[in-house]
Amino acid sequence: xxxxxxxxxxxxxxxxxxxxxxxxxxxxxxxxxxxxxxxxxxxxxxxxxxxxxxxxxxxxxxxxxxxxxxxxxxxxxxxxxxxxxxxxxxxxxxxxxxxxxxxxxxxxxxxxxxxxxxxxxxxxxxxxxxxxxxxxxxxxxxxxxxxxxxxxxxxxxxxxxxxxxxxxxxxxxxxxxxxxxxxxxxxxxxxxxxxxxxxxxxxxxxxxxxxxxxxxxxxxxxxxxxxxxxxxxxxxxxxxxxxxxxxxxxxxxxxxxxxxxxxxxxxxxxxxxxxxxxxxxxxxxxxxxxxxxxxxxxxxxxxxxxxxxxxxxxxxxxxxxxxxxxxxxxxxxxxxxxxxxxxxxxxxxxxxxxxxxxxxxxxxxxxxxxxx
Amino acid sequence: xxxxxxxxxxxxxxxxxxxxxxxxxxxxxxxxxxxxxxxxxxxxxxxxxxxxxxxxxxxxxxxxxxxxxxxxxxxxxxxxxxxxxxxxxxxxxxxxxxxxxxxxxxxxxxxxxxxxxxxxxxxxxxxxxxxxxxxxxxxxxxxxxxxxxxxxxxxxxxxxxxxxxxxxxxxxxxxxxxxxxxxxxxxxxxxxxxxxxxxxxxxxxxxxxxxxxxxxxxxxxxxxxxxxxxxxxxxxxxxxxxxxxxxxxxxxxxxxxxxxxxxxxxxxxxxxxxxxxxxxxxxxxxxxxxxxxxxxxxxxxxxxxxxxxxxxxxxxxxxxxxxxxxxxxxxxxxxxxxxxxxxxxxxxxxxxxxxxxxxxxxxxxxxxxxxxxxxxxxxxxxxxxxxxxxxxxxxxxxxxxxxxxxxxxxxx
Numbered sequence: 001x002x003x004x005x006x007x008x009x010x011x012x013x014x015x016x017x018x019x020x021x022x023x024x025x026x027x028x029x030x031x032x033x034x035x036x037x038x039x040x041x042x043x044x045x046x047x048x049x050x051x052x053x054x055x056x057x058x059x060x061x062x063x064x065x066x067x068x069x070x071x072x073x074x075x076x077x078x079x080x081x082x083x084x085x086x087x088x089x090x091x092x093x094x095x096x097x098x099x100x101x102x103x104x105x106x107x108x109x110x111x112x113x114x115x116x117x118x119x120x121x122x123x124x125x126x127x128x129x130x131x132x133x134x135x136x137x138x139x140x141x142x143x144x145x146x147x148x149x150x151x152x153x154x155x156x157x158x159x160x161x162x163x164x165x166x167x168x169x170x171x172x173x174x175x176x177x178x179x180x181x182x183x184x185x186x187x188x189x190x191x192x193x194x195x196x197x198x199x200x201x202x203x204x205x206x207x208x209x210x211x212x213x214x215x216x217x218x219x220x221x222x223x224x225x226x227x228x229x230x231x232x233x234x235x236x237x238x239x240x241x242x243x244x245x246x247x248x249x250x251x252x253x254x255x256x257x258x259x260x261x262x263x264x265x266x267x268x269x270x271x272x273x274x275x276x277x278x279x280x281x282x283x284x285x286x287x288x289x290x291x292x293x294x295x296x297x298x299x300x301x302x303x304x305x306x307x308x309x310x311x312x313x314x315x316x317x318x319x320x321x322x323x324x325x326x327x328x329x330x331x332x333x334x335x336x337x338x339x340x341x342x343x344x345x346x347x348x349x350x351x352x353x354x355x356x357x358x359x360x361x362x363x364x365x366x367x368x369x370x371x372x
Numbered sequence: 373x374x375x376x377x378x379x380x381x382x383x384x385x386x387x388x389x390x391x392x393x394x395x396x397x398x399x400x401x402x403x404x405x406x407x408x409x410x411x412x413x414x415x416x417x418x419x420x421x422x423x424x425x426x427x428x429x430x431x432x433x434x435x436x437x438x439x440x441x442x443x444x445x446x447x448x449x450x451x452x453x454x455x456x457x458x459x460x461x462x463x464x465x466x467x468x469x470x471x472x473x474x475x476x477x478x479x480x481x482x483x484x485x486x487x488x489x490x491x492x493x494x495x496x497x498x499x500x501x502x503x504x505x506x507x508x509x510x511x512x513x514x515x516x517x518x519x520x521x522x523x524x525x526x527x528x529x530x531x532x533x534x535x536x537x538x539x540x541x542x543x544x545x546x547x548x549x550x551x552x553x554x555x556x557x558x559x560x561x562x563x564x565x566x567x568x569x570x571x572x573x574x575x576x577x578x579x580x581x582x583x584x585x586x587x588x589x590x591x592x593x594x595x596x597x598x599x600x601x602x603x604x605x606x607x608x609x610x611x612x613x614x615x616x617x618x619x620x621x622x623x624x625x626x627x628x629x630x631x632x633x634x635x636x637x638x639x640x641x642x643x644x645x646x647x648x649x650x651x652x653x654x655x656x657x658x659x660x661x662x663x664x665x666x667x668x669x670x671x672x673x674x675x676x677x678x679x680x681x682x683x684x685x686x687x688x689x690x691x692x693x694x695x696x697x698x699x700x701x702x703x704x705x706x707x708x709x710x711x712x713x714x715x716x717x718x719x720x721x722x723x724x725x726x727x728x729x730x731x732x733x734x735x736x737x738x739x740x741x742x743x744x745x746x747x748x749x750x751x752x753x754x755x756x757x758x759x760x761x762x763x764x765x766x767x768x769x770x771x772x773x774x775x776x777x778x779x780x781x782x783x784x
Binding site for chain 2: 027066069071166167173174240243244247251252293330332336337
């Protein structure tokens with residue numbers, strides 16, 4: 001059981017065997033179909049449960065973090081220190097009347113939130129949380145994640161269009177332009193790590209960092225790619241200072257102005273889970289994912305670090321990045337739509353391209369740290 | 373649709389999409405009255421080309437309270453609490469303007485004791501900081517810096533405590549009276565004010581750390597919603613909205629009232645007339661106000677807190693309980709008010725939002741014939757269309773925040 005949570009650990013020279021849930025299902029299929037069905041069910045229920053629980057937990061954390069940044073306590077009444085506030089909110093959202101505006105395009109209005117949540121779920125199943133806690137490990141993992149995350153914008157565009165509300169339309173218009181632009185920078189920095197690791201598969205990218213994380217193995221290139229990824233993915237997450245598509249103080253809610261109840265909560269949930277995915281991805285690509293802190297060659301030190309289970313490493317790194325994103329949100333003002341575009345096309349994009357070339361040079365010359 | 377009032381403006385059509393003669397199509401967007409950043413119930417009809425504002429027309433009247441009209445049927449002293457409710461961010465400034473106007477009509481200006489004047493100055497400056505703190509918080513929240521709002525409200529809380537200390541009320545204080553003050557300041561007053569004087573400068577530094585040098589804040593405010601000095605003067609702008617454009621006009625310096633000429637303070641002036649200039653002017657004003665408060669507290673004269681004018685000002689309570697004449701005056705003033713000589717006055721003062729002026733016309737009875745308020749918010753709002761035309765929707769929000777309007781004052 002411990003093995004399932006923490007991965008198989010070889011203390012002398014750390015190598016981790018990656019076993020995903022889909023692997024387990026395929027293996028079991030030959031021997032025991034029931035076990036296979038059990039694994040498949042575990043995967044499904046796990047993702048569904050994780051999605052909603054993580055969503056509620058992140059919302060709680062966001063509220064608490066915001067509160068403490070703003071010298072207040074945040075939710076305190078429901079449960080110990082307001083722990084159950086998210087549950088109460090979820091129940092409220094479930095029970096709320098599902099309002100569809102008269103003049104809305106009904107079909108599109110109804111399916112838009114589903115698009116958003118599906119894109120999010122598809123992204124979630126690929127995240128390697130520990131050597132044995134990963135649902136699917138596609139060999140095109142990075143490309144897949146970047147593809148499904150662009151799928152989410154479709155939901156937002158549809159929501160804005162079908163609401164038949166000018167504010168929603170403005171929000172959707174901004175969202176379309178913003179997401180498509182920042183997608184490029186995200187992909188460019190993903191490519192840097194792909195070059196370093198020589199693989200698109202997320203588990204292999206993690207394995208490739210067992211002599212050191214890419215953020216510092218790749219000299220400044222890794223660091224730059226990390227920051228470009230962080231900025232661009234914050235923009236893709238639609239979070240302040242890039243929250244223009246909803247921009248409460250300008251567009252009164254943007255694309256989800258007309259949504260309420262469960263459908264609104266789908267957008268809300270998707271947004272928070274996307275934050276987790278982006279943080280987990282940043283942790284996986286640049287901070288070694290579940291890989292403990294290793295320095296190439298120092299076996300004793302690495303062995304000591306291996307004593308901390310990979311799952312905890314992953315959780316710690318992801319939490320740190322989530323906190324960074326929240327910190328930024330509660331500190332900075334919002335950008336304007338033209339400044340947002342300028343930042344992407346005139347700054348992040350050239351930096352991303354130059355960085356990619358630098359990365360290619362590093363890889364060809366094997367100039368990064370610990371190339372063995 | 374069968375609506376009793378056909379609401380149709382003269383110059384802009386209320387259709388969704390307007391096709392111009394040049395073939396350009398624009399969209400009409402209704403911003404407000406229920407909108408998070410219109411600072412109340414302001415409504416803007418924006419004509420948009422994409423996100424660019426082609427024209428902007430403010431619509432007001434959604435908070436119509438009829439305060440000016442109500443004042444015509446109230447005894448002079450009973451009208452005072454109504455003035456709190458116009459610009460509810462700076463109740464004491466409104467009180468002061470009204471009191472000064474009535475005192476001028478009654479010609480009892482010289483009878484106002486120095487202590488009352490100085491406490492009035494002190495409290496007016498406190499009110500200015502109060503108003504500016506609310507402005508800073510809401511302005512920042514409009515531009516997306518949410519935490520600022522809670523920081524400024526945390527500090528505003530300490531100012532409201534002072535209101536409560538002197539008047540018993542946190543918002544609608546009605547502390548000033550015609551002829552002086554409601555009562556003398558309590559024992560803790562000095563200590564509480566000094567605590568504010570000690571803490572607030574650091575807090576203002578903190579705000580500046582968060583905003584002034586923040587690249588995003590600068591990008592959002594510098595060069596946005598510009599108005600030139602000529603246009604600002606032509607539009608009748610006052611307060612920080614005028615001074616941001618580089619015009620050094622402050623009623624406290626230009627037409628000193630209530631002993632303001634005895635205080636040493638600077639009037640900050642901006643250069644560019646953009647949102648950032650107005651922001652900087654207000655932040656500096658807060659520091660200057662603290663300076664004035666310090667001077668007022670240090671040099672606070674002793675003496676009575678209200679003028680002694682029999683028949684107009686209520687006699688002291690012990691006298692009412694022991695002297696026949698005082699009892700009669702008390703009864704007469706409470707029930708019947710006091711008669712004010714025929715005539716009309718206009719008294720401007722500098723409130724947090726700009727020049728607020730009270731024009732009172734008296735026909736010799738115990739109620740005013742007409743009270744007309746020159747509300748700075750209303751006049752400043754008129755500059756909004758000029759500021760935002762050609763800019764983006766996001767800039768409209770920044771511009772509204774920067775002219776610092778309060779709808780209670782616009783729709784009196």
